[in-house]
Amino acid sequence: MSEALLSVSVVQALSVWEELTRALYGDNPYAGDTAEIYVYTVMPHSPLAAAPLGESGIALYRAGCRTLHGLCRLFEERMGAVVTKPDGSSIDDLLDEEPYTHRVHLKVKAAD
Numbered sequence: 001m002s003e004a005l006l007s008v009s010v011v012q013a014l015s016v017w018e019e020l021t022r023a024l025y026g027d028n029p030y031a032g033d034t035a036e037i038y039v040y041t042v043m044p045h046s047p048l049a050a051a052p053l054g055e056s057g058i059a060l061y062r063a064g065c066r067t068l069h070g071l072c073r074l075f076e077e078r079m080g081a082v083v084t085k086p087d088g089s090s091i092d093d094l095l096d097e098e099p100y101t102h103r104v105h106l107k108v109k110a111a112d
Helices: 003-007 010-024 055-079
Strands: 034-038 081-084 103-110
Touching: 003 055, 010 034, 010 055, 010 081, 010 103, 055 081, 055 103
Parallel strands: none
Antiparallel strands: 034 103, 081 103
């Protein structure tokens, strides 16, 4: 299990899990098999998250991206699914330092 998952609450994790599950079954309100996840939903709680983005705020978004990546990989393992970007590319760029992102679209399908 990813160390990043230790910073997410059960409610935060379940919110993402629900979005991914609905996408897996083609029933996500955003786009059927694609979920739209806002990174702030899995960020550690901090007053810095509401402040204008400085170095500390960007660090929180990066932590949220790492957490989201860990949740997606756990979802793949437990649910027999594949999570990608809508164009089929890897979600591993969520781990990149630059650029940070505030919103991610994730396509979910059953593993072959």
